[in-house]
Amino acid sequence: MHSVAILVLDRVVPFDMAAPMQVFDWTRLPDGRRPYRVRLCAETPEVSADGGLTLRVDRGLEALADADTVIVPGRAEDAPPLSPAVLAALRRAAEAGTRIASVCVGAFVLAEAGLLDGLRATTHWVAAEKLASSFPLVEVQPDVLYVDNGQILTSAGAAAALDMCLHMIRRDLGSVVAANAARMSVMPLEREGGQAQFIVHEHPPVPRGSDLEPLLDWIEDNLAHEVTLAAMAARAGMSERTFSRRFREQTGTTPLQWLLRARIRRAQYLLENSDHTVERIGRQAGFGSPTAFRERFRKVVGTTPYAYRSAFHGRRTAPATGS
Template identity: 85%
Template sequence: MHSVAILLLDRVIPFDMAAPQQTFDWTRLPDGRPAYRVRLCAETPEVAADGGLFLRVDRGLEALADADTIIVPGRADGASPLSPAVVTALRRAAGAGTRIASVCVGAFVLAEAGLLDGLRATTHWAAADRLARDFPRVEVRPDVLYVDNGQILTSAGAAAALDMCLHMVRRDLGSVVAANAARMSVMPLEREGGQAQFIVHEHPPVPRGSAFEPLFEWLEDNLAHEITLGAMAARAGMSERTFGRRFREQTGTTPVQWLLRARVRRAQYLLENSDHTVERVARQSGFGSPTAFRERFRKVAGTTPHAYRAAFHGRRPVAGTGS
């Protein structure tokens, strides 16, 4: 029987903990026996959880030493710094070859322990930029459900953790057992780690009071038209070189990248709220050809326009029905 230790840290997110616990608890061998023994462990007997809850556990950090797999759930904002004892226990387990996986922002715990240095990793898309900034030695992949480096795995969020755990079950026990576990969790087994997170890209940053504010408004009004770097610089009354430098200083990105994200956000809105064809959405968003639109939309949003619409398109009420 495989042993799984779920490490609870201060301000643990309960759903992040429950997702892997449920998956492994419900996994059965062909003869009906449990395939995994799941244990909750922590540095202290009682752990504060997000939402004002307190969880009591029976096992301490020693449980990490005899586990085949360690799961580190995410922690809410305001969590205490990692203690040296936790860092030491995780590093010792990694050195012994134990499989270690994180859920959502639990990736920050692994990164702080140095376990993600030089590796690819993911986390919830909303925290991906911060993970990349705080831990530059980690190759952050914000556009996937989970990343499997062999011994170290990371997942994007609680739902993606179910995909990651089913992936581990399939690695450990084969597709038949994993398929049964997926049915128990009411999950498809087919979602692969490389499938994109559905990322909602907010409007690119527009600093309040910025000298570029009139330019941003003009850009938003003219996204459907061709806009060159020269036209943007002329609109701002600067040379292209000066414009590019000052634009990056104020927004943290290049004019071309800002424009691309703005056009993708426009396309997301149209895909969600209209029945326009992909070709028409491409034109209205300023991408020109449908081929270029599909390529660039996937690069930024992490999925295809058709898949995005299938997931997020809602039927609008019919006028006059009171719906």
């Protein structure tokens, strides 16, 4: 039987812990036997969880030494610093060849232990920039569901952790057992780790009070039409070179990059809140052809317009400025 140890740290996020517990505990072999034994372990017998809960844990850090897989859930932002004992236990497990995986911001724990140095890793996209800046030796990939480096795995949010766990089950026991575990978890088996997280791109930054603000509002109102760099510069009363420099200084990006983000954001809003065809939405967002729309949408968002609509259609959102 494969032993799975879930490391419960102070201020753990309960759902991050429950997701892998569920999928491994519900896995069955064709003859009905359980292939995994799931155990909770912690440095202390009682651990506080996010939301005011207190968890009692039977096993200590010694459980990491005899586990085949160690899962590290995420912790709340106000969690206390990790103890040297926890970091040392994780390093010993890694040195022994134990498979170690993180859920969401649990990647910060692995990074602090030095287990992600020189490796690709992911976490929830909201925390990806902080992970990259805090641990420069880690190659952070913010737009995937999970990353499998062989021994060390990291996942994005808790839902992506289910994808990662199903991936590990498929590695261990094959697709038939993994497919059954997916059905028990009411999850699709076919999502791959490289599939992008569905990042909702915020409205392009508008420097409030700047002399460019009226121009940016005009761009938003004219996304369905051709908007060129020359037209933007002329409306701002500057040469293209001066305009491009001023624009980057005030927005942190180039005019054409800002325009692309505005078009993508408009398309996201329409895919979520309208029944227009994808081709019509591409035109409304200002893309020259359906092919250009699909290619650029996939490059920026990480999935196709059709898949994005399937995931988010009907969600209530605030309309983009100028829509």
